[in-house]
Every structure is written in structure tokens, then in C-alpha cells.
Amino acid sequence: MNRARGLSVRLKLTLSYAGFLMVAGALLLGAVWVFLLRYVPDRAMLYVPDGSGLNGVFPVRSTLLHVFLPRAAAVAGFLLVFGLLGGWLLAGRMLGPLVRITAATRMSASGSLSHRINLEGRSDEFRELADSFDAMLARLEAHVGEQRRFAANASHELRTPLATTQALLEVARKDPDGPTGELVERLHTVNTRAIELTEALLLLSRSGQRSFTPxxxxxxxxxxxxxxxxxxxxxxxxxxxxxxxxxxxxxxxxxxxxxxxxxxxxxxxxxxxxxxxxxxxxxxxxxxxxxxxxxxxxxxxxxxxxxxxxxxxxxxxxxxxxxxxxxxxxxxxxxxxxxxxxxxxxxxxxxxxxxxxxxxxxx
CATH class of the missing domain: 3.30.565.10 (Histidine kinase-like ATPase, C-terminal domain)
Known part of the structure; x- marks a missing residue:
């Protein structure tokens, strides 16, 4: 099936990790603003006891915002870079087994059924998938080998009565005055065996299709x-x-x-x-x-x-x-x-x- 090229799963996971980290950082900074800065007064009286003349009312909240916002933006930028880089590495590590499974799938699609993934490590979703795929390949390899042997043996078994019939007919054609009764009996025996073999092959084919109501x-x-x-x-x-x-x-x-x-x-x-x-x-x-x-x-x-x-x-x-x-x-x-x-x-x-x-x- 031809599909339009889209974003890779690794890139999607990276963007998801980075986006989640950015949202978490924004919520954290929002919590700082809601629970801390909202209790800071707009203005406050500043008194300096040395008589330097700096006494007066100064804007406290606006000053803090002026200091807080640039640093919050810097933190957000750091979280974005860290989220993208860390998400890319983490996604690559998590999707490593999937790459091996994909490679094994392509090899099996090309006709190589002897390859196995043999994914090491403790059991998880990827390893269960790999083990199931290996078991499926083993069954397919055994089934294909069995079918090949069956085709070769069936061809041999079907060829035997046909060759016997042909030989008997050749003898009868060269000797038209020969005993026809014995020839007919032998041909009947050979033909009966060929019919039994054909019926057995049909039964063998149909019995494995599960096309019956229990x-x-x-x-x-x-x-x-x-x-x-x-x-x-x-x-x-x-x-x-x-x-x-x-x-x-x-x-x-x-x-x-x-x-x-x-x-x-x-x-x-x-x-x-x-x-x-x-x-x-x-x-x-x-x-x-x-x-x-x-x-x-x-x-x-x-x-x-x-x-x-x-x-x-x-x-x-x-x-x-x-x-x-x-x-x-x-x-x-x-x-x-x-x-x-x-x-x-x-x-x-x-x-x-x-x-x-x-x-x-x-x-």
C-alpha cells in the first residue's frame, strides 16, 4: 500500500515529550506567580536611615515582574531544548526493539523465514511482540517446508499411476492381439488407486480449512x-x-x-x-x-x-x-x-x- 510520507514515530514522541515538558514548566511558573507574586503589594515604602534622600514609595510588583519574566523565558527556552534533545534520545532508546522487529518483518517478507529477532531482556510489550513474531516465523517456516515436501511427494505419487497407465497403453498399442482382459484389470487397479489418491488429497486440503459448523x-x-x-x-x-x-x-x-x-x-x-x-x-x-x-x-x-x-x-x-x-x-x-x-x-x-x-x- 502506497502512503504519503509522514512524521516518524520517533519525531512524534520527541515533540510529545518536549511539549509535555513545556506544559509542565508553564504550570510550574504559573503556580509560582499565583501563589507567591500575587501576595506582593503593588507599591511599598522604602526608607533608608542614612538620610540619603532615597525615602519614598516604589513599585514592587512591576519591579519583580521585570526581573521574573526574562528569567522565566530563559527557563522555558532551556526546557524546550532539554525536552527536544532528551525526548529524541529517549524515543530512540524506546523504539530500538521496534526497529529490529521491522527489519525482521522485511526479511520475512522477502522470503527469509529462518531469521529470528531473539530480543533479549525482561518481558515487556515489545519483547512479547518479538517473541510472538518469532513463534509465528517458526510456524510459517515449518508449514512452508511441510507444503514443499507435500507438493514434491504428491507429484511423485500422482506421477506413478499415470506413468504405469501410459506404459500399459503403449504395450497394448504395440500388441493389439494381446490379452485385453488382464490389461483392463490392471488399468482398473491403477485408475482406482489414482482416484483414491486424488480424493485423499482433496480431503486433506479441505480438512484443514475449518469450513464446518461444530x-x-x-x-x-x-x-x-x-x-x-x-x-x-x-x-x-x-x-x-x-x-x-x-x-x-x-x-x-x-x-x-x-x-x-x-x-x-x-x-x-x-x-x-x-x-x-x-x-x-x-x-x-x-x-x-x-x-x-x-x-x-x-x-x-x-x-x-x-x-x-x-x-x-x-x-x-x-x-x-x-x-x-x-x-x-x-x-x-x-x-x-x-x-x-x-x-x-x-x-x-x-x-x-x-x-x-x-x-x-x-x-
């Missing part, structure tokens, strides 16, 4: 609905799913919370033991918030691997891709929905193997 939702009922939906998959893979918990009211989007719970349960079923695997879903009410916990058996996971599981398309060596492995966005969508509900997502590796996921939402 409603009262019982997480325990949501957990039961997700369990009923995925029970055939759990039985097919030999995984036992158990749910527990009382009524767990929370405000949010029913559709998104169901998607969150379904993704967690699907992830727990798919990435489980090959035989006799278990999944435990618990809902609980705590003072001020509610908790949804999904815990599953499985291979042992390292803390380094767990810390990357919520990144889009990030899969560790232990997390195999198969016919039910999804598109690699399940936990990323869970994190996005949790943030949209002002919640906290925690992932912890179980000592005996598997993963424990805890979603904490405001009650």
Missing part, C-alpha cells in the same frame, strides 16, 4: 461406527478389534471425526501382526478435554520412524504397501482434522511392538 458428537458412537465399517477387513486379516469407553461428547464435524477415527482404525488393522493381531479403541473424558486412543500390536517401531508417520506419503521400511495399504495420507489427514478441531495428536511406539495414537480434543 456439532455435538459422541466419540464413543463414532468409534463404534468405524469399527462396524472396518470389521470385515479386520476379520479378513485376523485382527481382533475391541472398543471401550463411556459417552464422550465433543464439539466438531461428525463427518471429519468419523474420517479421523476410520483412518486410525484402518491404519491399526493394516499395519498389524500377520496373525493374532489386536486393536484397542478407547474413549475417555478428562477435565476440559476428551481423549480418543487407538492402540495396535505390530512390529517394533523406532522413535525416528514414528516421528515421520504423519508426514504425507512417508512410509518406513516396516510399513509395507499392499492391497489395503492406502495411499500414504491416512495419518496426515488425521493430523489435519485434529488441528482443525484445535486438538493434539500424539504417536508413541509401544515397547512390545505396534503403535499407540492419542487424539486429545477440547471437551
Amino acid at each position: 456439532e455435538r458428537v459422541d466419540l464413543s458412537l463414532v468409534a463404534e461406527e468405524a469399527t462396524e465399517t472396518l470389521l470385515p477387513l479386520a476379520e479378513k486379516r485376523g485382527v481382533t478389534v475391541r472398543t471401550s469407553g463411556d459417552m464422550t461428547p465433543v464439539g466438531g464435524s461428525p463427518a471429519l471425526l468419523l474420517q479421523l477415527t476410520t483412518n486410525l482404525l484402518h491404519n491399526a488393522i493394516v499395519h498389524n501382526l500377520l496373525e493374532d493381531g489386536t486393536v484397542q479403541i478407547d474413549t475417555a473424558v478428562r477435565p476440559g478435554f476428551v481423549v480418543l486412543t487407538v492402540e495396535n500390536t505390530g512390529d517394533k517401531l523406532t522413535p525416528q520412524l514414528v516421528s515421520t508417520l504423519t508426514e504425507p506419503f512417508q512410509r518406513g521400511a516396516e510399513r509395507l504397501r499392499n492391497d489395503h495399504g492406502g495411499v500414504g495420507l491416512g495419518l496426515a489427514i488425521v493430523r489435519s482434522i485434529t488441528r482443525a478441531h484445535d486438538g493434539i495428536l500424539n504417536l508413541t511406539a509401544r515397547p512390545d511392538g505396534g503403535l499407540r495414537v492419542t487424539v486429545q480434543l477440547p471437551g
Whole structure:
């Protein structure tokens, strides 16, 4: 935005300090006049005992005014100079942190998000502003880095099915007498995966926009609905799913919370033991918030691997891709929905193997 150039804040503060000092000096001199000079008589008899002939009536108040006014003007001039000089120095010292904040803002506007103000000293308004700005820069830097990684990974994931489809079509074009049934089946599989990936990307994008009206939702009922939906998959893979918990009211989007719970349960079923695997879903009410916990058996996971599981398309060596492995966005969508509900997502590796996921939402 183009604005007309005005007075600097430092100059405004300097003039304000000097003006206040001048007003205070004028009030002080006025008080001297009101409470002292007003009691001095206009004239007084002067008597000199040595007989020099200087006896008589002399004007006292006018004489004092003649002496007082020039000195008052000198004091006022001194206060003006002192106020301007002192105000300029004081304003510069007070606005020093603001200069650093402005410089950091300009650097961040140019694309440098790694710079931090790191304003030293005890807490005050300027330091609170600087600390808030540093925290905002840190979040922006992490968000921008996450978006860049997401764009690169999404491009890679979308390119894979498209390249596979193109290769299959090239083979079919060169061999028109080849088996069309197998080709159609493979193309259908590839196309299905591309559609699932696109839908997951759209859901991930929309879940973070908070474009929903909060409603009262019982997480325990949501957990039961997700369990009923995925029970055939759990039985097919030999995984036992158990749910527990009382009524767990929370405000949010029913559709998104169901998607969150379904993704967690699907992830727990798919990435489980090959035989006799278990999944435990618990809902609980705590003072001020509610908790949804999904815990599953499985291979042992390292803390380094767990810390990357919520990144889009990030899969560790232990997390195999198969016919039910999804598109690699399940936990990323869970994190996005949790943030949209002002919640906290925690992932912890179980000592005996598997993963424990805890979603904490405001009650």
C-alpha cells in the first residue's frame, strides 16, 4: 500500500515529550506567580536611615515582574531544548526493539523465514511482540517446508499411476492381439488407486480449512461406527478389534471425526501382526478435554520412524504397501482434522511392538 510520507514515530514522541515538558514548566511558573507574586503589594515604602534622600514609595510588583519574566523565558527556552534533545534520545532508546522487529518483518517478507529477532531482556510489550513474531516465523517456516515436501511427494505419487497407465497403453498399442482382459484389470487397479489418491488429497486440503459448523458428537458412537465399517477387513486379516469407553461428547464435524477415527482404525488393522493381531479403541473424558486412543500390536517401531508417520506419503521400511495399504495420507489427514478441531495428536511406539495414537480434543 502506497502512503504519503509522514512524521516518524520517533519525531512524534520527541515533540510529545518536549511539549509535555513545556506544559509542565508553564504550570510550574504559573503556580509560582499565583501563589507567591500575587501576595506582593503593588507599591511599598522604602526608607533608608542614612538620610540619603532615597525615602519614598516604589513599585514592587512591576519591579519583580521585570526581573521574573526574562528569567522565566530563559527557563522555558532551556526546557524546550532539554525536552527536544532528551525526548529524541529517549524515543530512540524506546523504539530500538521496534526497529529490529521491522527489519525482521522485511526479511520475512522477502522470503527469509529462518531469521529470528531473539530480543533479549525482561518481558515487556515489545519483547512479547518479538517473541510472538518469532513463534509465528517458526510456524510459517515449518508449514512452508511441510507444503514443499507435500507438493514434491504428491507429484511423485500422482506421477506413478499415470506413468504405469501410459506404459500399459503403449504395450497394448504395440500388441493389439494381446490379452485385453488382464490389461483392463490392471488399468482398473491403477485408475482406482489414482482416484483414491486424488480424493485423499482433496480431503486433506479441505480438512484443514475449518469450513464446518461444530456439532455435538459422541466419540464413543463414532468409534463404534468405524469399527462396524472396518470389521470385515479386520476379520479378513485376523485382527481382533475391541472398543471401550463411556459417552464422550465433543464439539466438531461428525463427518471429519468419523474420517479421523476410520483412518486410525484402518491404519491399526493394516499395519498389524500377520496373525493374532489386536486393536484397542478407547474413549475417555478428562477435565476440559476428551481423549480418543487407538492402540495396535505390530512390529517394533523406532522413535525416528514414528516421528515421520504423519508426514504425507512417508512410509518406513516396516510399513509395507499392499492391497489395503492406502495411499500414504491416512495419518496426515488425521493430523489435519485434529488441528482443525484445535486438538493434539500424539504417536508413541509401544515397547512390545505396534503403535499407540492419542487424539486429545477440547471437551
